[in-house]
Amino acid sequence: MSTSNAPCPPPSAPSLLRRRSVLQLAAAGAAAHVGLAAYAQGSAGRVIRIGTTFDNSGVEKANGSGMFAGSSAFVAALNKAGGIFGSKVELVMKDDGFKPDVAKANALAFAADPSVLALLHPLGTRQSAEIIDAVPGMAVVGPNTGTVSLRKKASPNVFWARANYDQEIDRLVRQAASSGQKRVGLVHPKDPLGASLLAGFQAAMARQKLEPVIIATTPGTVSLEVEPAAKQIAGVKPDIVIVGLAGTAGPFLKALRAAGGNPMVYGISISAGSIFAMGEQAHGAGFSIAVPSPYSRRTAIARRYQDDMRAAGHKDLSLASIEGYIDAMVLAEGLRRAGPSPTRAAVMAGLERIEDWDAGGLRFNFSRPGHEGCEYVDVGVVSATGQLLT
Structure with missing residues (x-):
């Protein structure tokens, strides 16, 4: 049964970009969706480092490692296509064991490293709250929590990529x-x-x-x-x-x-x-x-995810990994809009310029109050054969 919400409808077939084209656009910095001039050359050889802290050893390990598998698969495909303005993207992972104080310490360590430009998909409500408050000068993209109270706080550095x-x-x-x-x-x-x-x-x-x-x-x-x-x-x-x-x-x-x-x-x-x-x-x-089904090929973003996960050697698909993949795609779009020599402030500004951006079946708009980028919600049911039906 299809139960997709209207706020993030899939675009018509002619508007869906091929997977190769999207990665090439991200690599070259050419923005077909927003019409900005950009250049493939930029800072060739530079590495853009992105920090991520999540539970990789405790009760939420399945979700944490799943998200990281998805974001890593996207980054691998992006780098293979040339990176962003010629720069490769590197994910730097720290395990917080689902402990808020450790998540905060990890975030502060990332903030102390000037080579780390942003943080990606922290996991958990209290963990995300600690991280967001600890690094006000860094973009925190795609926290894996939908807790409404966090979104009501004035936190201009956070960019929500999922419904609440x-x-x-x-x-x-x-x-x-x-x-x-x-x-x-x-x-x-x-x-x-x-x-x-x-x-x-x-x-x-x-x-x-x-x-x-x-x-x-x-x-x-x-x-x-x-x-x-x-x-x-x-x-x-x-x-x-x-x-x-x-x-x-x-x-x-x-x-x-x-x-x-x-x-x-x-x-x-x-x-x-x-x-x-x-x-x-x-x-x-x-x-x-809060994401399209990872098992369906109805949307371009799911098809790209599946192809890139296979290319990265991952046989298992999951809701957690497609969410991590989407988070990484959103951050990459912000990096592209930040220009060839991004700073932490430029990355936040680039993300804020994402308005009615079609990511291949999901639309993102961070001009909304609180940077709530997407309101997509669907309902999935586990069938008698163990498949997720939507």
Whole structure:
């Protein structure tokens, strides 16, 4: 079923650039979308270094390593096509173990290195908050969180490349209401992420004139103490439960089934990797996705992603890796607009000049308040064959 939101519609076929053309445009700095004059020569031999810190060893390793696989695949293809104004792009990775204080320390280390021009796709709500505040003079592109409270802060250095959680939850609640399912519940962690999800859920339910039948909590984002919440929900027997969990969503779903609970499960985007990894137990589960399906070739951006992932030696496709790929593409467009000798300030200015930019099926506009670049939300369901259907 197709459930794409209108704000980021796929362009008509004639407007989609071929993958090779897009990479050549990025390499040469020629902007067909905005008509800016640019030059392929520039600073040949220079290396543009981009920092990235995420969980590569803890509970969110699947999401972190997935995003890095996608961004690395894009950068490899970009460099093969000549880089940006002749300069190669290098991703410099640090593992923060999903610990906010370590994420902040990593960001400060990047800020102390003048060769690092921007930061890419930090992972987690508290981690992103620490990073954004720690490096006000550097662009932070594509934080992997949709927490609304972060977007309400005055943080001109952050560029959001995904929809927020309010938009995701609203889409899921509307999906439930349109299918006639009115007994809807929520599980969320008892922390800032969970508070944001709860507020968005309550607002979305009110818009549909529905009352939640159960709201259950887990102790925190990384807590595996999910059985009490699972048993609570199983006892109430809702039609649908919206899972506002990330890496612990899979263990929660397993506990829910073990407790005899069999509602339809809808997860937000950060739960998708954990649920999808559960194999047969995930069949029938749905989740909001803030990117096009990585398994479909309907959009140019997904086709390029798939081709570049294969070229980089990656056999597994995922929602996390296509998000990382898109984040890297957005940053590359900002670098291109920054000119042949980019500085940190020039990169931020280049990103701010992205307005109604077609990235091959997604449109980005950072002239919106808060630099919320794209509002795309779709719904995917895990089929009986383990495929993600959208």
